[in-house]
Amino acid sequence: MITTAARPLHALLLHFLLLVSVVSAAAAASAHPGYPEAEQCVEAAELVVNRMEEYDSGRILDITHFYREDMPSWESDEGLGSFLWLAGSMKNGSKANSSVMKLPAHSGTHVDAPGHVFLHYFEAGFDVDTLDLHVLNGPALLVDIPRDKNITAEVMKSLHIPKGVRRVLFRTLNTDRRLMWKKEFDSSYVGFMKDGAQWLVDNTDIKLVGVDYLSVAAWDDLIPSHLVFLESREIILVEALKLDDVEAGIYNLHCLPLRLRGAEGSPIRCILIK
Numbered sequence: 422m423i424t425t426a427a428r429p430l431h432a433l434l435l436h437f438l439l440l441v442s443v444v445s446a447a448a449a450a451s452a453h454p455g456y457p458e459a460e461q462c463v464e465a466a467e468l469v470v471n472r473m474e475e476y477d478s479g480r481i482l483d484i485t486h487f488y489r490e491d492m493p494s495w496e497s498d499e500g501l502g503s504f505l506w507l508a509g510s511m512k513n514g515s516k517a518n519s520s521v522m523k524l525p526a527h528s529g530t531h532v533d534a535p536g537h538v539f540l541h542y543f544e545a546g547f548d549v550d551t552l553d554l555h556v557l558n559g560p561a562l563l564v565d566i567p568r569d570k571n572i573t574a575e576v577m578k579s580l581h582i583p584k585g586v587r588r589v590l591f592r593t594l595n596t597d598r599r600l601m602w603k604k605e606f607d608s609s610y611v612g613f614m615k616d617g618a619q620w621l622v623d624n625t626d627i628k629l630v631g632v633d634y635l636s637v638a639a640w641d642d643l644i645p646s647h648l649v650f651l652e653s654r655e656i657i658l659v660e661a662l663k664l665d666d667v668e669a670g671i672y673n674l675h676c677l678p679l680r681l682r683g684a685e686g687s688p689i690r691c692i693l694i695k
Contacts, residue, residue, distance in 0.1 A: 484692065488524070488688075493600065494606065496606050497606050500604035501528055504522060505521070506521045525686075526688070527635070530691060531678075532552065532689045533647070533657075533660065534547060534685045535652075536685040538644060542651075548685060550681065556657050557657060557676040557677065558674065558676065559587065560587075560588065560674070563589075563664065563668075564589060565592050567579070571639040572593070572614065573614045574614075585626055586625070587626055589627050590662060592667075593633055601634060612639035613637055613646045614641070615642045619649050622649060622656070629656070630650065630659070633661070633663075633664050634660065635661050677690055
């Protein structure tokens with residue numbers, strides 16, 4: 422006999438057992454809960470992926486290049502190539518889809534750490550996990566560079582960047598030529614010459630330098646310019662930014678590299694907020 426006091430508990434137990442039987446029946450009807458039922462297949466085929474470059478009605482701008490096989494790779498005519506494999510597939514019996522990724526640390530939109538060009542910094546552990554997130558996040562100025570030359574001391578002077586500005590993104594002819602959208606690496610890209618890098622270090626408060634191709638330094642001053650920027654370990658270099666159709670001006674910049682201890686570079690996700 423079920424007493425009056427026990428009736429609520431008995432009713433709850435019956436409800437629980439009924440719920441379990443319903444869930445079990447639903448699970449048994451499908452080989453895998455992640456597969457759509459037959460009546461859902463038509464709806465699944467109609468699913469549309471909505472990829473965006475702007476969010477919150479245009480207030481948030483994604484300035485990161487998405488990774489693709491035909492994006493340029495350093496000193497290569499073949500592009501980045503295959504970098505993503507589906508190692509575990511639900512179609513082949515795996516319980517979940519699981520990908521494996523392999524690509525150079527300095528691919529696409531990425532960040533340089535001091536160990537990139539200084540052996541003693543690399544061996545001492547100045548990797549991407551030591552970069553200052555305060556420098557990578559905060560107010561930033563996007564400027565347009567004269568389109569007919571590399572970034573020299575003369576060009577830096579002509580920009581009249583005020584003291585106190587700590588983060589500057591430099592848009593150059595690289596964006597106009599859409600170099601990051603071409604498969605072949607192009608050594609004629611625009612970048613900093615050594616004297617331009619030195620002028621920035623000596624005459625501004627800039628601690629983050631962002632550019633629109635795979636290297637902040639021009640081809641003819643590749644290592645010398647990097648050495649000037651990274652010697653103090655105070656300046657962070659963000660390369661291969663996507664600055665197409667972004668108005669020059671002041672934004673809030675947010676950049677986050679992967680926490681890759683031991684790595685001198687890392688892919689990075691960067692956004693601008695108006």
